[in-house]
Amino acid sequence: MANPNLVTANTIQGKVVSGQINGNQPTVLSCPSGHVYKINSITFSGEDLTDQTSVRMRIRQGNSVLCMMYDFVDIPAQTTFVGLSSDTPIYLTEFRNITFRNGGQQLNYVIHYEDIS
Numbered sequence: 001m002a003n004p005n006l007v008t009a010n011t012i013q014g015k016v017v018s019g020q021i022n023g024n025q026p027t028v029l030s031c032p033s034g035h036v037y038k039i040n041s042i043t044f045s046g047e048d049l050t051d052q053t054s055v056r057m058r059i060r061q062g063n064s065v066l067c068m069m070y071d072f073v074d075i076p077a078q079t080t081f082v083g084l085s086s087d088t089p090i091y092l093t094e095f096r097n098i099t100f101r102n103g104g105q106q107l108n109y110v111i112h113y114e115d116i117s
Contacts, residue, residue, distance in 0.1 A: 009116045009117060012115070013114065013115045014113075017029055018108070018111070019108070019109060020109070021100045021102050021106070021107050021109065022107070023102060025101040027098070027099050028099065030097040031092045033094050033095065035115055036091055038089055038114040039111065039112075041082070041086055041110075042109065042111050043081070043109065043110045044081045044107055045080050045081075045107070045108040046076065046081070046105075046108075047079075047080070048106065049075075049077035049105050050077055051077055051105060052076050053103040053104060053107055054073060054075060055072070055073055055103075056101045057069040057098065058098070058099050059092065059097070060097050060098075060099055066096065072103065075107065086112075
């Protein structure tokens with residue numbers, strides 16, 4: 001199925017996903033067929049860290065990297081990093097996903113997005 005036409009969308013729902021990353025590269029958000037996600041913000045929290053860590057964000061389709069948004073940006077302990085804000089949103093189209101990887105310490109994330117279908 002093709003991406004929905006944004007002008008004639010039937011549904012727009014605000015959503016939030018959150019979790020933790022610890023070194024590996026999990027898929028944290030996947031856009032299904034017939035949907036487009038407008039990513040409004042991505043925030044990382046190093047609130048529980050004792051040392052600095054780093055984070056990498058990629059947009060993928062299958063095993064292919066389509067875009068590297070940032071590559072191992074340093075996040076000091078006890079701080080919050082805004083990886084994407086509402087004044088620079090991005091669209092995640094169907095069958096694409098967002099992956100994170102960090103420097104080893106547990107890092108929290110929150111993604112605010114709109115599901116358009």
